[in-house]
Amino acid sequence: MPIPGNLLTTAMAVMPHTDVDRALETALSLDIPFWLQLPLYSYTEDMYVQASEHFPGIVLDMEKRTLRFSMEKFIAEFEEAMAHFEEPDYFDISEAYSVVYHRFLELDLSDRPAIRGQLEGPISFGLNVVDQDDRPILFDDTVRPFMLEFMARRINVQLARLKERNPNAFMFVDEPGLQFLFNAMAGYGDVAAHADMEGFFAMVDRPRGVHLCGNPDWDFLLSLDLDILSLDVYSNGEVFANYAPSIRRFLDRGATLVWGIAPTNFEPFERENLKSLEARLDEIWSALGKKGIDRDFLLSRSLLSPATCCLVNPDREKTVEKAFLVIKELSRRLRERFGL
Template sequence: MPIPGNLLTTAMAVMPHTDPERAIQTALSLDIPFWPQLPKFDYTEDMYVQASEHFPGIVLDMTAKTLRFSMDKFLAEFEETMAHFDDPAYFDISPAYSAVYHRFLAMDHSKRKAIRGQLEGPVSFGFNIQDQDGRPILFDDTVRPFMFEFMAKRVNVQLERLKALNPNAFMFIDEPGLQFLFSAMSGYSDRAAKDDVGAFLDRIERPRGIHLCGNPDWDFLLQLDMDILSLDVYTNGEVFGSYSGSIRKFLDRGGVLVWGIVPTNMEPFSKESMDTLEARLIAIWDMLAKKGIDREWLLSRSLLSPATCCLVNPDGERTVEEAFAMIRTLSARLREHYALDGD
């Protein structure tokens, strides 16, 4: 089983740190570490900018910190991009786009139960990047199919590099845009969206999964052919727990759930304690148990994490680091309570 469970810990990658080494050490404090994305350290460490490297048509302004798309530039650069389509190194994140990623790759992770990477997914990338007319490129029938294939190549290259460091490496596709996917969208039907996301996952090597903090169509998401799903149950737990049928099917296929439970924003974090967060999680698990999901099986297929990323706290990295410390303690407490193996 390449992805462990038993309530071990991991976290989302976007962090507020301006010191890369401190961020990496914070990530390494969890059971399943990852390479941090640090947009406050440098704009190239932004998740959208990193995903945009070598994407034809991208207009990156480092001074203004903007990322846009030009169809004229896309057409001019497309042939060169296709000439590199069979070159794996072309699709990796270069040192110019993430010094943190390459620092992580230079470390020894062989004794970890697993390690994790991530890349911004095509739905969110396509929503966020707008063309010269201010229209998201996700809605462009010319650009969209290429974008899904391009991002799949990027995910696979990174996963291969991480597996060279630890055979149990896996990837998160960060997709906050999935919660908006099935809202009214001109020219992009629900059926096309579902087909595109399914085909995208089919192009990605296993283990593969999705992370998002919003509240999407859970039935759709849980039936996708993926190995791990990471979500914010602190905010969305009650809604998510109501999809017990889809959750059971996901677990029965061998899926792993990452329960994001400790808030990283200062205000909600200050209102919670170990006891309140533990009670919130157990209440969701109790609800699922009453609906026929075996608790022992569920916990064996579960990880714990902070609830979300956070870049807006006035105390910088302090609350985020405290949330990381709390998730470690909560994990140890719950593993002892349920007699789970954490070694």
């Protein structure tokens, strides 16, 4: 089944909540719900920590809230990891690493148009986790191929679990690090990264896609074999609209775009309203229409979401929850306006 479009609602996973019930209620308020990552509730709910479970060589300090890598530890633990490589449970997120994930799996989600999961992607994980020499493990030619296959298996196991709850489940690969990739050193540039990402997604089951809040090379991203792309168009919409040929090819393949439009940061949220956000989308969609992308077709392959994650608001979860309400109302207005 294709991923639904028609301006239904979903959102990113990282939330500022410390109350699991309230967080789940917020996620379930949207058309396409998801399990949440709540790093302020527990460090094990952090997206990088969750991706690191059972990864050989990881040095996790819960007290200092740090995640690092040791090559010596990697060598010592590698054989043990390979002994479990054909065991699906080994690659799933355990309850010790996410209470929220397992609570989500207990819910009856069969009546939803789709549900969604996520895992930190290999580029971002590899850039964020550094070794004993403070060098990102992404640049290590020994670790990187293993990391790509390890993360692909983790995504596939989670997707299989979610499909048991709803056959239209799909996965986001969270890749905030993609916007920094082209500034990376150590000789790992766009050509090598593109080949690695193509190989990575060849190992990942469908439906699968990328979520990020930054501003990467959109041609690079849109050329990957994805089923869905989630982005912050509130901040990057004008730039994104300049990539109409790549966007058109992406949509023509049957893929879906998630338009992140409602800001979750306190100050920009207070400056906006439904009318202004609708006008922003109209401007972007009109620009794409002038470049040959039919609006009806575009909307049929579009979802709406808040623009970004946000953990730093002075009111914690309140503005984020308001952004969810805005997205729901904006979806209702636009679906009514366009007869969806």
